[in-house]
Amino acid sequence: MPDQKTLAFEALVTAIHALDRYGSDHRVARQSSEKAIRLLNQVMRTGDDLIVVFSEDRIIVGGSVINDARKVAGSLGPPLRALGFQTLRVRQGVDRDDIARFTQDMLQHPAAQKPERIGTSRLSAGTVSDGERTETPACPALIGLCGPLADLHSGILNESRIKSGELENIAEAVLCSFTNQSSAVLELVEIENHDQYTMAHSVNVSVLAGALARSIGASDSAVEKAVIAALLHDIGKREIPSSILLKNGPLSDRERRVVLNHPAAGARMLFERDDIPLLASVVAYEHHRRLDKRGYPEPASATTPSVASQIVQIADIYDALRSHRPYRRGMPIEKVIQIMSNDAGKAYDRALFETFVDRVLVRTDHARNSTGLDSAA
DSSP, X not given: OOOHHHHHHHHHHHHHHHHHHHOXXXXXXXHHHHHHHHHHHHHTTTSOOEEEEEOSSOEEETTEEESOHHHHHTTSHHHHHHTTOXXXXXXXXXXXXXXXXXXXXXXXXXXXXXXXXXXXXXXXEEOTTSGGGGTOOSOHHHHTTHHHHHHHHHHHHTTOOOOTTHHHHHHHHHXXXXXXXXXXXXXXXXXXXXXXXXXXXXXXXXXXXXXXXXHTTOOHXXXXXXXXXXXXXTGGGGGSOHHHHTOSSOOOHHHHHHHHTHHHHHHHHHHTOSSSOHXXXXXXXXXXXXXXSOSSSOOSSSOOOOHHHHHHHHHHHHHHHHSOBTTBOOOOHHHHHHHHHHHBTTTBOHHHHHHIIIIIGGGBXXXXXXXXXXXXX
């Protein structure tokens, strides 16, 4: 059964079709618009925008992947893609005038003109990289994953059964972000406050890890498992009190022990579940281990961290160093690469890290929008 966001989007599509067919004064058009407005504003009560991303054969509605795009979006997708648009955004307070203006813009704009955006401030369509980025720098498909991922983490902590398709939908949305076009920019979620760090960081790590796994020629199945493992790699941190996790200063010995326990805690949560790939528990346990055995937890044997764990570790370190934290500001990309280069061959495989720099980082906004690699202070 479709979720509430998908139902609201379907109602919007119906309203647009009714306006196109009957005109704004017709009873059917009015009733369809009123239903869409009611459902849309209900799902946006938390203040989050509803983001819909279109591709050729599927759409992502509020972080959920719908494989049968035609069934849900009807004929809305083709005219938007003809205008060069991939993203539809709905904001709280959308009304009949917004829907009417959007419909008029969509149907009357010649595709050859390629406008930057159509619609209003509360209902608009544009590209993933259009002028909206200055207001919301994160990829719309990804920023909507933080809430569902937090719910998924909470369910695992509570030992609840994962709903069918819940984990796969989140992973599929991540996969869509870097597999549609090999030359596309990798969008990362901008972390706006400390409270959302763990979820946004996990989404970013999953994008970078999935792109790296794809770059080394991993199979589709292996790439998906790496993405899922990355999404869950820090779940053990959910047991760390926020007073420690967000502490602005050095940790005491006791606090450090609590932090160092999060890989083992996360692995225990995931290991005995049959609804999560076994690789996720392996990566949760190993993502702070090093090739030179200096990481944690201390290895009980001479085993080497798996390739998947090294992939997630590289992505994890990169995003952590780039992000602002309570105790320091994010580092410029040049400094991050320098620090990580010093650990290549010691913490993780050197060739794997060089592939990350050469084939993944060049696709991020951080690298493409800078002089050299990065001009950030």
